[in-house]
Structures are given as structure tokens and as C-alpha cells.
Amino acid sequence: MDTIDEKIIKMLSANARESFATIGKSVDLSAPAVGKRVKQLEDKGFILGYSLRLNHEKLGVNVKAYINLKIHQSSTLRTAYNQIKYLDEVQRCDRITGEDSLCILAYFKSNKELVILLERISQYGVPNTSIILES
Known part of the structure; x- marks a missing residue:
């Protein structure tokens, strides 16, 4: 290059x-x-692809959150990761080091949708949620 x-x-x-x-x-x-x-x-792999940037607020996104998930058992980590990363609300799902196993960035139209996702992923572990105030 x-x-x-x-x-x-x-x-x-x-x-x-x-x-x-x-x-x-x-x-x-x-x-x-x-x-x-x-x-x-x-x-050569320098350019991996092209993406679209959206105005999420205009699309009705009112709640953005980081959710750290501490997996119950290490045997469920791969399953949790593979299930969670494809959920519609999930923008990113990263495997991380430390006490938590996954860091999830998700967008929602309402707090109710956030609660539904938290209930859904709680089968895999304990979520710790931080709402994004500004970005």
C-alpha cells in the first residue's frame, strides 16, 4: 500500500x-x-466492505444501550454468542475478557423493547445494562 x-x-x-x-x-x-x-x-483485504450510516432517531430509535452479559456456564458461551448476535435489535455483539463474556450494543424504539430483550438473553446469563445518553 x-x-x-x-x-x-x-x-x-x-x-x-x-x-x-x-x-x-x-x-x-x-x-x-x-x-x-x-x-x-x-x-488484498484492506477494504472489507461498505456500509450504510442511518439516522436512527428518524427511524424511531429512542433507546440505545450497552449490555454486558456474564454467562452462567462457559459451555453456553458459544451458543449465546451465536444466538444473540443475530437478533434484530443487536448492532454489535463482542466476546470480551474479564468477568463479563459478551458486550452487546443494541437499539430500541422503547424501554419496553429493551426489557423484552433483557428477559430473552437472561437465559444465558446475568445482564448489566448501561443506557447511552449521548453519542
Whole structure:
């Protein structure tokens, strides 16, 4: 990876939909040359994918929470992780070190939805919840 690749990555990080022509003007390359470099960065694993940023508040998300889950038995950790990470409300589910086994970031339309999720995941362990006030 060279400085041009770094500039391309920086521009795509700011706006993944930036045109190759616009990027090319910034790095003194043609649009096809930028496209080729982006493809190489993808093939080499530097670029893993592209994502969509949403305005969650406009979509009705009123409650965001981190939930640390202390698993009851180590034998249920893999099962809990594989079940929880695919729940609709869950944005992230990370296996972590320490007393807690999982750290979950989840979004909800109401506190009632949060309570429902907490009841659902309590079969795997003891949740400790922190509501996000600002982000």
C-alpha cells in the first residue's frame, strides 16, 4: 500500500459512495485507475466492505444501550454468542475478557423493547445494562 492507496481509503472512509472520478482528481489518477486500485485493496483485504450510516432517531430509535452479559456456564458461551448476535435489535455483539463474556450494543424504539430483550438473553446469563445518553 502506498500513499495514493492511503488517500483513496481516507476518501472512501469519509464517503463510501464517492465517485472514482472525484477520487481520481484528488490523487491525480484516472477513474479507471482508481477503480483498479480499489479492486486491489478489496482483493488484498484492506477494504472489507461498505456500509450504510442511518439516522436512527428518524427511524424511531429512542433507546440505545450497552449490555454486558456474564454467562452462567462457559459451555453456553458459544451458543449465546451465536444466538444473540443475530437478533434484530443487536448492532454489535463482542466476546470480551474479564468477568463479563459478551458486550452487546443494541437499539430500541422503547424501554419496553429493551426489557423484552433483557428477559430473552437472561437465559444465558446475568445482564448489566448501561443506557447511552449521548453519542
